[in-house]
Amino acid sequence: MSIDLLSRCWPDWTFQGYISEGTSASVYKAVHRGKIGGESAVKCISVPADPSRITVLREAGKTEEEIRSALQEELDRVEDELRIMLALNGRPNIVTVYDYSVVSKENAPGWDVYIRMELLTPLGTYYRQSPPSTEDVAKLGTDILTALENSTVGGRQVAHLDIKPENIFVDAQGHYKLGDYGCARILGTTSRGVASCTPAYAAPELVSAGKYDATSDLCSLGLVMYQYLNGGLLPLMEQDTPEELEEAVGKRCSGNPFPQPGTAPLGSVVMRACAHLPEKRFASAAAMKQAIGDPAHTGPAGNLR
Numbered sequence: 001m002s003i004d005l006l007s008r009c010w011p012d013w014t015f016q017g018y019i020s021e022g023t024s025a026s027v028y029k030a031v032h033r034g035k036i037g038g039e040s041a042v043k044c045i046s047v048p049a050d051p052s053r054i055t056v057l058r059e060a061g062k063t064e065e066e067i068r069s070a071l072q073e074e075l076d077r078v079e080d081e082l083r084i085m086l087a088l089n090g091r092p093n094i095v096t097v098y099d100y101s102v103v104s105k106e107n108a109p110g111w112d113v114y115i116r117m118e119l120l121t122p123l124g125t126y127y128r129q130s131p132p133s134t135e136d137v138a139k140l141g142t143d144i145l146t147a148l149e150n151s152t153v154g155g156r157q158v159a160h161l162d163i164k165p166e167n168i169f170v171d172a173q174g175h176y177k178l179g180d181y182g183c184a185r186i187l188g189t190t191s192r193g194v195a196s197c198t199p200a201y202a203a204p205e206l207v208s209a210g211k212y213d214a215t216s217d218l219c220s221l222g223l224v225m226y227q228y229l230n231g232g233l234l235p236l237m238e239q240d241t242p243e244e245l246e247e248a249v250g251k252r253c254s255g256n257p258f259p260q261p262g263t264a265p266l267g268s269v270v271m272r273a274c275a276h277l278p279e280k281r282f283a284s285a286a287a288m289k290q291a292i293g294d295p296a297h298t299g300p301a302g303n304l305r
Contacts, residue, residue, distance in 0.1 A: 222273025
């Protein structure tokens with residue numbers, strides 16, 4: 001991926017370096033040449049996400065046609081995300097996508113996908129600048145629940161399935177927004193399997209069996225809120241290390257109980273959202289949002305096993 005290719009896609013924009021950089025995706029800041037205040041973020045996704053995948057497929061004896069077919073499936077998943085996000089444009093508390101372009105790689109099989117979206121502050125950056133209070137975490141929960149309430153396509157609910165701090169952003173007015181629908185699935189429709197979710201924040205049923213329902217996102221949001229009410233640590237963790245995180249996720253997904261974060265009533269809401277069994281969680285985003293706003297509607301956390 002290069003600045004030159006970005007400039008060819010959008011010649012009226014200049015690109016001012018990385019906002020973030022990862023193995024399979026990078027995000028640039030873009031500024032419109034003639035529009036005052038015209039700023040965007042451009043997310044660049046490489047297909048394949050892992051360049052070594054082509055070598056692995058070739059060593060497995062796959063033909064070039066079979067390799068291209070496998071890569072096309074990966075591109076289809078990316079475009080599924082884009083179709084969902086474009087359908088959600090203008091909805092409250094959801095990141096807006098303005099435009100995108102798919103460009104074939106010049107010297108290798110695959111594509112680069114460039115997505116231009118609104119420029120926002122990543123949640124991690126925002127909280128490093130100003131650590132969250134209990135009230136901040138409550139607003140985070142309410143705003144993301146509003147996003148989930150409005151995540152519908154054709155009258156069907158969209159399950160995000162990858163709610164985590166990296167996919168939550170903050171605008172200039174302090175509103176939280178949900179982005180990156182790369183794992184999303186429309187409930188009640190037949191579709192390909194779920195792409196890799198993030199186990200640290202995933203509901204147990206998604207981690208263990210790839211199953212999900214509308215409450216799976218509530219569990220993930222509950223885990224994000226738990227982390228920020230618990231000094232930055234997820235359930236069953238005492239230190240922030242990869243080894244301890246892996247062990248803690250295994251215990252949580254096996255149904256091990258864990259203590260309530262912070263104090264009631266918000267901590268009680270979080271515990272119910274994080275319940276091991278889907279039927280023990282809130283029935284909907286609206287019900288959980290009501291409980292955050294009115295502790296009388298929290299209800300029992302139930303048996304977290």
